[in-house]
Amino acid sequence: MVMANSSINSVLHQGSMLPHEFPLASLQRPASFHSFSSTWAITNGALHVSPKRWNCSASSCCFRFRECRCRWKRIVRSCSTSEFVISNDENYSNKQVVSLTPRLYDYVLKNVREPEILRQLRQETASMRGSQMQVSPDQAQLLAMLVQILGAERCIEVGVYTGYSSLAIALVLPESGHLVACERDAKSLDVAKKYYQLAGVSHKVDVKLGLAMDSLESLILNGEAGSYDFAFIDAEKKMNEKYFELLLQLVRVGGLIVIDNVLWHGKVSDPLVNDPKTISIRNFNEKLMEDKRVSISMVPIGDGMTICRKR
Numbered sequence: 220m221v222m223a224n225s226s227i228n229s230v231l232h233q234g235s236m237l238p239h240e241f242p243l244a245s246l247q248r249p250a251s252f253h254s255f256s257s258t259w260a261i262t263n264g265a266l267h268v269s270p271k272r273w274n275c276s277a278s279s280c281c282f283r284f285r286e287c288r289c290r291w292k293r294i295v296r297s298c299s300t301s302e303f304v305i306s307n308d309e310n311y312s313n314k315q316v317v318s319l320t321p322r323l324y325d326y327v328l329k330n331v332r333e334p335e336i337l338r339q340l341r342q343e344t345a346s347m348r349g350s351q352m353q354v355s356p357d358q359a360q361l362l363a364m365l366v367q368i369l370g371a372e373r374c375i376e377v378g379v380y381t382g383y384s385s386l387a388i389a390l391v392l393p394e395s396g397h398l399v400a401c402e403r404d405a406k407s408l409d410v411a412k413k414y415y416q417l418a419g420v421s422h423k424v425d426v427k428l429g430l431a432m433d434s435l436e437s438l439i440l441n442g443e444a445g446s447y448d449f450a451f452i453d454a455e456k457k458m459n460e461k462y463f464e465l466l467l468q469l470v471r472v473g474g475l476i477v478i479d480n481v482l483w484h485g486k487v488s489d490p491l492v493n494d495p496k497t498i499s500i501r502n503f504n505e506k507l508m509e510d511k512r513v514s515i516s517m518v519p520i521g522d523g524m525t526i527c528r529k530r
Protein backbone atom coordinates (compact mmCIF):
# COMPACT_ATOMS: atom_id res chain seq x y z
CA MET A 220 0.00 0.00 0.00
CA VAL A 221 2.82 2.32 0.82
CA MET A 222 4.41 1.38 -2.45
CA ALA A 223 1.19 2.01 -4.25
CA ASN A 224 0.84 5.39 -2.63
CA SER A 225 4.33 6.49 -3.49
CA SER A 226 3.82 5.20 -6.99
CA ILE A 227 0.74 7.32 -7.47
CA ASN A 228 2.31 10.31 -5.78
CA SER A 229 5.30 10.20 -8.09
CA VAL A 230 3.11 10.11 -11.12
CA LEU A 231 0.86 12.84 -9.86
CA HIS A 232 3.87 14.98 -9.12
CA GLN A 233 5.11 14.62 -12.66
CA GLY A 234 1.64 14.85 -13.98
CA SER A 235 1.06 18.18 -12.33
CA MET A 236 3.62 19.76 -14.64
CA LEU A 237 1.93 22.03 -17.11
CA PRO A 238 2.66 21.70 -20.82
CA HIS A 239 4.32 25.11 -20.93
CA GLU A 240 6.81 23.93 -18.30
CA PHE A 241 8.35 21.17 -20.41
CA PRO A 242 12.00 21.70 -21.25
CA LEU A 243 12.27 23.52 -24.55
CA ALA A 244 15.23 21.38 -25.62
CA SER A 245 13.17 18.23 -25.40
CA LEU A 246 10.48 19.74 -27.60
CA GLN A 247 13.00 20.63 -30.23
CA ARG A 248 14.42 17.14 -30.47
CA PRO A 249 12.35 14.52 -32.27
CA ALA A 250 13.64 11.76 -29.96
CA SER A 251 12.01 13.44 -27.00
CA PHE A 252 8.77 14.41 -28.63
CA HIS A 253 7.41 11.00 -27.82
CA SER A 254 8.20 11.67 -24.18
CA PHE A 255 6.39 14.94 -24.31
CA SER A 256 3.20 13.40 -25.59
CA SER A 257 3.45 10.53 -23.12
CA THR A 258 3.88 12.91 -20.24
CA TRP A 259 1.00 14.95 -21.44
CA ALA A 260 -1.04 11.76 -21.24
CA ILE A 261 0.00 11.45 -17.63
CA THR A 262 -0.82 15.08 -17.08
CA ASN A 263 -4.22 14.52 -18.49
CA GLY A 264 -4.73 11.44 -16.37
CA ALA A 265 -3.60 13.15 -13.20
CA LEU A 266 -5.87 16.08 -13.75
CA HIS A 267 -8.82 13.77 -14.13
CA VAL A 268 -8.36 11.94 -10.86
CA SER A 269 -11.00 13.39 -8.58
CA PRO A 270 -10.28 13.45 -4.82
CA LYS A 271 -13.48 11.46 -4.28
CA ARG A 272 -11.98 8.57 -6.13
CA TRP A 273 -9.30 8.15 -3.47
CA ASN A 274 -11.75 8.48 -0.56
CA CYS A 275 -14.07 5.64 -1.47
CA SER A 276 -15.01 2.66 0.72
CA ALA A 277 -12.35 0.05 1.51
CA SER A 278 -13.27 -2.69 -0.93
CA SER A 279 -14.00 -0.51 -3.93
CA CYS A 280 -11.02 1.61 -3.03
CA CYS A 281 -8.72 -1.39 -3.33
CA PHE A 282 -10.28 -2.31 -6.60
CA ARG A 283 -10.14 1.18 -7.99
CA PHE A 284 -6.72 1.80 -6.58
CA ARG A 285 -5.41 -1.32 -8.29
CA GLU A 286 -7.17 -0.39 -11.46
CA CYS A 287 -5.72 3.09 -11.39
CA ARG A 288 -2.30 1.88 -10.43
CA CYS A 289 -2.25 -0.49 -13.39
CA ARG A 290 -3.19 2.36 -15.63
CA TRP A 291 -0.43 4.57 -14.27
CA LYS A 292 2.11 1.81 -14.55
CA ARG A 293 1.18 1.19 -18.12
CA ILE A 294 1.56 4.83 -18.97
CA VAL A 295 4.75 5.20 -17.02
CA ARG A 296 6.30 2.12 -18.56
CA SER A 297 5.45 3.34 -22.01
CA CYS A 298 7.57 6.42 -21.47
CA SER A 299 10.37 4.88 -19.45
CA THR A 300 12.91 6.06 -22.01
CA SER A 301 11.94 9.66 -21.42
CA GLU A 302 14.56 12.08 -20.09
CA PHE A 303 12.19 13.76 -17.72
CA VAL A 304 9.43 11.46 -16.55
CA ILE A 305 9.82 8.69 -14.03
CA SER A 306 11.11 5.32 -15.05
CA ASN A 307 9.53 2.23 -13.61
CA ASP A 308 11.54 -0.74 -14.64
CA GLU A 309 10.41 -4.23 -13.67
CA ASN A 310 14.00 -5.45 -13.93
CA TYR A 311 14.81 -3.31 -10.90
CA SER A 312 11.91 -4.30 -8.64
CA ASN A 313 9.76 -1.54 -10.08
CA LYS A 314 11.98 1.01 -8.42
CA GLN A 315 10.84 4.39 -9.53
CA VAL A 316 13.38 7.01 -10.43
CA VAL A 317 12.44 10.60 -10.85
CA SER A 318 14.19 12.63 -13.52
CA LEU A 319 14.67 16.30 -12.92
CA THR A 320 12.24 18.71 -14.50
CA PRO A 321 13.22 22.40 -14.55
CA ARG A 322 10.87 23.01 -11.64
CA LEU A 323 12.24 20.15 -9.58
CA TYR A 324 15.82 21.19 -10.31
CA ASP A 325 14.93 24.67 -9.18
CA TYR A 326 13.78 23.10 -5.93
CA VAL A 327 17.09 21.22 -5.61
CA LEU A 328 19.02 24.46 -6.13
CA LYS A 329 16.91 26.21 -3.50
CA ASN A 330 18.14 23.56 -1.11
CA VAL A 331 21.82 24.12 -1.82
CA ARG A 332 23.77 26.11 0.76
CA GLU A 333 25.96 28.02 -1.65
CA PRO A 334 28.52 30.23 0.11
CA GLU A 335 28.18 33.91 -0.84
CA ILE A 336 31.67 34.03 -2.37
CA LEU A 337 30.82 31.13 -4.68
CA ARG A 338 27.59 32.86 -5.68
CA GLN A 339 29.58 35.98 -6.59
CA LEU A 340 32.08 33.96 -8.61
CA ARG A 341 29.26 32.22 -10.43
CA GLN A 342 27.68 35.57 -11.20
CA GLU A 343 30.93 37.06 -12.51
CA THR A 344 31.58 33.97 -14.63
CA ALA A 345 28.05 33.98 -16.08
CA SER A 346 28.96 36.65 -18.64
CA MET A 347 32.19 34.92 -19.63
CA ARG A 348 32.80 32.57 -22.52
CA GLY A 349 32.51 28.96 -21.39
CA SER A 350 30.44 29.68 -18.28
CA GLN A 351 28.39 26.55 -18.94
CA MET A 352 31.56 24.56 -18.10
CA GLN A 353 31.28 25.38 -14.41
CA VAL A 354 30.02 22.65 -12.15
CA SER A 355 26.56 23.39 -10.78
CA PRO A 356 26.07 24.53 -7.17
CA ASP A 357 24.66 21.14 -6.16
CA GLN A 358 27.69 19.40 -7.69
CA ALA A 359 30.09 21.77 -5.92
CA GLN A 360 28.32 21.07 -2.65
CA LEU A 361 28.71 17.33 -3.19
CA LEU A 362 32.43 17.73 -3.93
CA ALA A 363 32.88 19.78 -0.77
CA MET A 364 30.93 17.19 1.21
CA LEU A 365 33.13 14.36 -0.09
CA VAL A 366 36.26 16.28 0.84
CA GLN A 367 34.87 16.84 4.33
CA ILE A 368 33.74 13.23 4.80
CA LEU A 369 37.24 12.07 3.80
CA GLY A 370 38.87 14.59 6.09
CA ALA A 371 40.99 15.36 3.04
CA GLU A 372 44.06 17.56 3.41
CA ARG A 373 45.65 17.11 -0.01
CA CYS A 374 43.60 17.51 -3.18
CA ILE A 375 44.13 17.90 -6.91
CA GLU A 376 41.84 19.48 -9.47
CA VAL A 377 42.32 18.97 -13.20
CA GLY A 378 40.45 21.74 -15.04
CA VAL A 379 39.96 24.88 -12.95
CA TYR A 380 38.40 27.38 -15.38
CA THR A 381 37.42 30.40 -13.20
CA GLY A 382 37.69 28.39 -10.01
CA TYR A 383 34.16 27.52 -8.92
CA SER A 384 34.75 23.87 -8.01
CA SER A 385 38.30 24.46 -6.74
CA LEU A 386 37.08 27.28 -4.48
CA ALA A 387 34.30 25.04 -3.14
CA ILE A 388 36.98 22.49 -2.24
CA ALA A 389 39.47 25.02 -0.84
CA LEU A 390 36.78 26.56 1.39
CA VAL A 391 36.28 23.30 3.27
CA LEU A 392 39.94 22.29 3.51
CA PRO A 393 41.60 22.82 6.88
CA GLU A 394 44.10 25.69 7.18
CA SER A 395 46.91 23.19 6.59
CA GLY A 396 45.11 21.86 3.50
CA HIS A 397 46.64 21.90 0.03
CA LEU A 398 44.92 21.93 -3.36
CA VAL A 399 46.90 21.56 -6.59
CA ALA A 400 44.84 23.37 -9.24
CA CYS A 401 45.79 22.48 -12.85
CA GLU A 402 44.66 24.76 -15.67
CA ARG A 403 46.11 25.70 -19.05
CA ASP A 404 44.24 28.97 -19.59
CA ALA A 405 45.89 31.91 -17.85
CA LYS A 406 42.96 34.27 -18.35
CA SER A 407 40.41 32.14 -16.54
CA LEU A 408 43.00 31.35 -13.87
CA ASP A 409 43.27 35.09 -13.15
CA VAL A 410 39.61 35.11 -12.15
CA ALA A 411 40.14 32.00 -10.03
CA LYS A 412 43.12 33.54 -8.26
CA LYS A 413 41.16 36.73 -7.56
CA TYR A 414 38.47 34.68 -5.82
CA TYR A 415 40.95 32.56 -3.86
CA GLN A 416 42.26 35.90 -2.54
CA LEU A 417 38.82 37.29 -1.78
CA ALA A 418 37.87 34.08 0.03
CA GLY A 419 41.11 34.06 2.01
CA VAL A 420 42.16 30.61 0.76
CA SER A 421 45.09 31.51 -1.53
CA HIS A 422 47.57 29.94 0.87
CA LYS A 423 45.83 26.57 0.38
CA VAL A 424 45.88 26.61 -3.44
CA ASP A 425 48.92 25.75 -5.54
CA VAL A 426 48.05 26.92 -9.06
CA LYS A 427 49.73 25.04 -11.89
CA LEU A 428 49.45 26.88 -15.19
CA GLY A 429 50.06 24.52 -18.11
CA LEU A 430 48.97 21.18 -19.47
CA ALA A 431 47.51 19.03 -16.72
CA MET A 432 49.36 15.91 -17.88
CA ASP A 433 52.70 17.71 -17.40
CA SER A 434 51.69 18.97 -13.97
CA LEU A 435 50.53 15.53 -12.82
CA GLU A 436 53.65 13.83 -14.17
CA SER A 437 55.88 16.30 -12.38
CA LEU A 438 54.05 15.63 -9.10
CA ILE A 439 54.82 11.94 -9.55
CA LEU A 440 58.46 12.66 -10.42
CA ASN A 441 58.56 14.80 -7.30
CA GLY A 442 57.86 11.72 -5.19
CA GLU A 443 54.27 12.65 -4.31
CA ALA A 444 52.65 9.37 -5.38
CA GLY A 445 50.16 8.04 -2.86
CA SER A 446 50.09 11.32 -0.93
CA TYR A 447 46.77 12.82 -2.09
CA ASP A 448 43.33 12.21 -0.61
CA PHE A 449 41.06 13.56 -3.29
CA ALA A 450 41.13 14.42 -6.99
CA PHE A 451 38.58 15.96 -9.32
CA ILE A 452 38.81 15.53 -13.11
CA ASP A 453 37.05 18.17 -15.18
CA ALA A 454 39.21 19.11 -18.18
CA GLU A 455 39.65 17.69 -21.70
CA LYS A 456 37.21 14.77 -21.80
CA LYS A 457 39.19 12.67 -24.26
CA MET A 458 42.10 12.74 -21.81
CA ASN A 459 40.07 11.41 -18.88
CA GLU A 460 41.63 7.98 -18.94
CA LYS A 461 45.16 9.40 -18.97
CA TYR A 462 44.39 11.81 -16.09
CA PHE A 463 42.79 8.93 -14.21
CA GLU A 464 45.85 6.68 -14.55
CA LEU A 465 48.18 9.39 -13.22
CA LEU A 466 45.79 10.35 -10.43
CA LEU A 467 45.46 6.72 -9.42
CA GLN A 468 49.19 6.85 -8.70
CA LEU A 469 48.94 10.13 -6.82
CA VAL A 470 45.94 9.26 -4.64
CA ARG A 471 46.34 7.08 -1.55
CA VAL A 472 44.40 3.87 -0.93
CA GLY A 473 40.94 4.92 0.30
CA GLY A 474 41.21 8.26 -1.49
CA LEU A 475 38.72 9.46 -4.09
CA ILE A 476 38.91 10.40 -7.75
CA VAL A 477 35.76 12.10 -9.02
CA ILE A 478 35.15 12.42 -12.76
CA ASP A 479 32.72 14.98 -14.17
CA ASN A 480 30.49 14.81 -17.28
CA VAL A 481 30.21 11.04 -17.33
CA LEU A 482 26.66 11.26 -18.76
CA TRP A 483 27.73 13.83 -21.37
CA HIS A 484 24.36 15.54 -21.84
CA GLY A 485 22.73 12.12 -21.99
CA LYS A 486 24.59 11.23 -25.19
CA VAL A 487 26.43 8.26 -23.66
CA SER A 488 23.27 6.15 -23.66
CA ASP A 489 22.20 7.08 -27.18
CA PRO A 490 23.54 4.50 -29.68
CA LEU A 491 22.96 6.97 -32.51
CA VAL A 492 25.46 9.44 -31.08
CA ASN A 493 28.99 8.44 -32.00
CA ASP A 494 31.14 11.55 -32.08
CA PRO A 495 34.70 11.13 -30.76
CA LYS A 496 34.04 12.80 -27.36
CA THR A 497 30.93 10.76 -26.65
CA ILE A 498 32.69 7.54 -27.67
CA SER A 499 35.66 8.28 -25.44
CA ILE A 500 33.45 9.05 -22.42
CA ARG A 501 31.33 5.95 -23.09
CA ASN A 502 34.43 3.77 -23.43
CA PHE A 503 35.97 5.18 -20.28
CA ASN A 504 32.74 4.55 -18.34
CA GLU A 505 32.84 0.94 -19.56
CA LYS A 506 36.47 0.56 -18.50
CA LEU A 507 35.72 1.94 -15.05
CA MET A 508 32.95 -0.63 -14.67
CA GLU A 509 35.59 -3.36 -15.05
CA ASP A 510 38.38 -1.64 -13.15
CA LYS A 511 39.01 -3.65 -9.99
CA ARG A 512 41.47 -1.07 -8.66
CA VAL A 513 38.58 1.16 -7.64
CA SER A 514 35.06 0.99 -6.21
CA ILE A 515 32.73 3.19 -8.21
CA SER A 516 29.46 5.06 -7.96
CA MET A 517 28.00 6.89 -10.95
CA VAL A 518 25.86 9.74 -9.65
CA PRO A 519 23.32 11.45 -11.95
CA ILE A 520 24.02 14.94 -10.65
CA GLY A 521 24.73 17.81 -13.02
CA ASP A 522 26.06 16.20 -16.18
CA GLY A 523 26.87 13.04 -14.23
CA MET A 524 29.77 12.34 -11.90
CA THR A 525 31.52 9.06 -11.14
CA ILE A 526 33.03 8.77 -7.70
CA CYS A 527 35.94 6.28 -7.60
CA ARG A 528 37.50 5.07 -4.37
CA LYS A 529 40.97 3.62 -4.68
CA ARG A 530 41.17 0.08 -3.29
Ligand SMILES: C[S@@+](CC[C@H](N)C(=O)[O-])C[C@H]1O[C@@H](n2cnc3c(N)ncnc32)[C@H](O)[C@@H]1O
Nearest residue numbers: 352353354378380383384402403430431454455
Ligand atom coordinates in the same frame (compact mmCIF):
# COMPACT_ATOMS: atom_id res chain seq x y z
C1 LIG B 1 34.93 22.16 -17.62
S1 LIG B 1 36.10 23.41 -17.38
C2 LIG B 1 36.43 23.30 -15.67
C3 LIG B 1 35.32 23.87 -14.83
C4 LIG B 1 35.67 23.97 -13.39
N1 LIG B 1 35.91 22.69 -12.81
C5 LIG B 1 34.55 24.70 -12.67
O1 LIG B 1 33.71 24.05 -12.05
O2 LIG B 1 34.48 25.92 -12.78
C6 LIG B 1 37.50 22.69 -18.13
C7 LIG B 1 38.78 23.48 -17.98
O3 LIG B 1 39.83 22.60 -18.29
C8 LIG B 1 40.83 23.32 -18.94
N2 LIG B 1 41.64 22.37 -19.71
C9 LIG B 1 41.30 21.66 -20.81
N3 LIG B 1 42.30 20.89 -21.21
C10 LIG B 1 43.30 21.08 -20.35
C11 LIG B 1 44.62 20.58 -20.23
N4 LIG B 1 45.09 19.68 -21.11
N5 LIG B 1 45.38 21.00 -19.22
C12 LIG B 1 44.92 21.89 -18.32
N6 LIG B 1 43.69 22.43 -18.38
C13 LIG B 1 42.90 22.04 -19.37
C14 LIG B 1 40.08 24.30 -19.83
O4 LIG B 1 40.91 25.41 -20.13
C15 LIG B 1 38.89 24.65 -18.94
O5 LIG B 1 39.11 25.83 -18.24
